[in-house]
Amino acid sequence: MTAPRGDTSRAAGPNRDTLGARMREHSTFYLMVAPFFVLFGLFGLAPIVAAFWIGFTDWDGLNPARFVGLDNYAAIVTDPLFGKAVANTIYIWIGSTVVTVGAAFVLAYLINEYVMWGRSFLRMVFLLPLLAAPAVIAIIMSVLFSTNAGLVNAFLSFVTGDRVTYEWLASTGWIKPIIILMIAWRFLGFHLLLFVAGLQSIPRELYDAARVDGAGGWQVFARVTFPLMLPIIFFSATSSTVGAFQLFDEPFVLTNGSGGTDQAAEVLGTMLYRTAFNDFRFGLASALSWVMFALIAVFTIVNSRLLRVRV
Amino acid sequence: MSTTGAPVARRVITAWIYLIVLVFVLPFYWMVVLATHDNDSIYSFPPPLLPGGSLGANWSRLTEVVEVVRAMGNSILVASAHTVLVLLLSSLVGFGFSRFRSAPGARWMWRVVLATIFIPGLVGLIPWYVLIARLGWIDTLWPLIIPGAANGFAVFWMRQIITQTVPVDLYDAARIDGASDWRTYWTVVLPLIRPGLGALGIWTFMATWTAFQIPLIVLNSQENFTLPLALANLNTLYGQDTAAVMLGSVISVLPIFVAFLLAAKQFMAGLTAGALKG
Structure with a gap:
């Protein structure tokens, strides 16, 4: 369909005339919302579309790009480092989602049901790590787990009676749990806040009605509380998923940009960064960014299936 | 305010949650402790647990x-x-x-x-x-x-x-x-x-x-x-x-x-x- 110009539409009939007139009448509206669409088009949409094209080329950002078809995608799926990055990302995604959402839910439930004073204080205090930059949190954690000055080793030394100088950050087995711990620490308060708000929105009468019907404590939780909280749990899990697949700051800073011993902390986000800004393989990196996009979409759908949310 | 749980259970759980809060904010406290000590005492064992007096020296470095x-x-x-x-x-x-x-x-x-x-x-x-x-x-x-x-x-x-x-x-x-x-x-x-x-x-x-x-x-x-x-x-x-x-x-x-x-x-x-x- 060709876009009708103002004057042609006027000639074409009463309907088009009204559309043109109505658009002119609402010119203020288009002017007001234009900044969003101009900025988003330029800095949001255009790069995403361009990334799709660049993904089929071999390009270093300076010399002319060379069309290579699906080579970049083939190179990605056959690269053992990609497999490792995907595995690490999924490890951290599942670990951080389960730990964060689970701990936040239990804490929110306990705070809502049992805590006697200082509830708003609690909600605030758990939010503190969210205010610190992830890069700074990674620095704090790296000191916490450092070999000679780390509080963790000091605590273990105190408990065991021997001086423990374990190299946590160099170990391939512990680096991912430490990253998960970091994410959980940082985001616990966010999920907690959502869950507390959700729990408080459940009407008390529902619980009373369930009790009158003879339901015990556990049954009330399983039949009333949990089902009503599912949409919020879904929101939590989804935001955790989107965050986990774009994870970058924590592993990057924790390993000083190296990916860790034996690339044990290499995730998709750090692999993308390395491909683009260390190796200057813009085509390959663009393809990788689209692969990440697809993975995020897939796992968001998986989330909604797992939690059986009917939106 | 909710009414579930016996008073004792509520007291115990409240206490536990405040204990968790302490562990939760410990990294921030410890950050302040380390920021006010010189590196020798940071690397010594046992580590310092209270703020020290090296804030000025650390700042100039x-x-x-x-x-x-x-x-x-x-x-x-x-x-x-x-x-x-x-x-x-x-x-x-x-x-x-x-x-x-x-x-x-x-x-x-x-x-x-x-x-x-x-x-x-x-x-x-x-x-x-x-x-x-x-x-x-x-x-x-x-x-x-x-x-x-x-x-x-x-x-x-x-x-x-x-x-x-x-x-x-x-x-x-x-x-x-x-x-x-x-x-x-x-x-x-x-x-x-x-x-x-x-x-x-x-x-x-x-x-x-x-x-x-x-x-x-x-x-x-x-x-x-x-x-x-x-x-x-x-x-x-x-x-x-x-x-x-x-x-x-x-x-x-x-x-x-x-x-x-x-x-x-x-x-x-x-x-x-x-x-x-x-």
Whole structure:
């Protein structure tokens, strides 16, 4: 369909005339919302579309790009480092989602049901790590787990009676749990806040009605509380998923940009960064960014299936 | 207040939760402890558990290797400018969508705004970088201020707030008084939605203050670094000077903690807005 110009539409009939007139009448509206669409088009949409094209080329950002078809995608799926990055990302995604959402839910439930004073204080205090930059949190954690000055080793030394100088950050087995711990620490308060708000929105009468019907404590939780909280749990899990697949700051800073011993902390986000800004393989990196996009979409759908949310 | 649980159980659980809180904030406390000790006592065993007296010495070593005051200036500049821009743009666009629902195309344009919320930012990263380079913005603060100003979530939120707080009668009254829609936005809408602007503002400020990846990609010279970048750089180059690194971390966290304590209510309103009002 060709876009009708103002004057042609006027000639074409009463309907088009009204559309043109109505658009002119609402010119203020288009002017007001234009900044969003101009900025988003330029800095949001255009790069995403361009990334799709660049993904089929071999390009270093300076010399002319060379069309290579699906080579970049083939190179990605056959690269053992990609497999490792995907595995690490999924490890951290599942670990951080389960730990964060689970701990936040239990804490929110306990705070809502049992805590006697200082509830708003609690909600605030758990939010503190969210205010610190992830890069700074990674620095704090790296000191916490450092070999000679780390509080963790000091605590273990105190408990065991021997001086423990374990190299946590160099170990391939512990680096991912430490990253998960970091994410959980940082985001616990966010999920907690959502869950507390959700729990408080459940009407008390529902619980009373369930009790009158003879339901015990556990049954009330399983039949009333949990089902009503599912949409919020879904929101939590989804935001955790989107965050986990774009994870970058924590592993990057924790390993000083190296990916860790034996690339044990290499995730998709750090692999993308390395491909683009260390190796200057813009085509390959663009393809990788689209692969990440697809993975995020897939796992968001998986989330909604797992939690059986009917939106 | 809820009534489940025997009084004893409630007391025990409350105590446990406050114990968890202690462990939870321990890293921050420990950061302060290390920032006030010299490196010898940090690396000795057992480690110090109370604040020490080396704050001044750590500060002079820190400022020798990293321009921490300058980095903080950059962070304040970037976060303030970006926040003001997001507030103005999203409230104006939100007002447009709230006020003119019958404009042709308004409905699908709104759907586009909503769709932008769910697009992960990383997807266009490489062309975005190329664009920034073509604009001559590499190693400047502009890419941290301008591009992110079109924020779908902020627009969505502002439209909700404007629709909820501004009665339609006010628009009619303003029109009768001869005020243009722009004037109405500036003199009627903006003052009414001040609490919403406060919540969005503090949230945006914090997100900008803590950003790391984009500054890492676009900034090259130390003098332009924002605080997280300056600190990560410090940690890479002078990581063995734990005291100085921890002092830098304290400095980066402190302003935002203070802001949070002053405006906790707005902040929490901002966090729940996405999940519960959607």
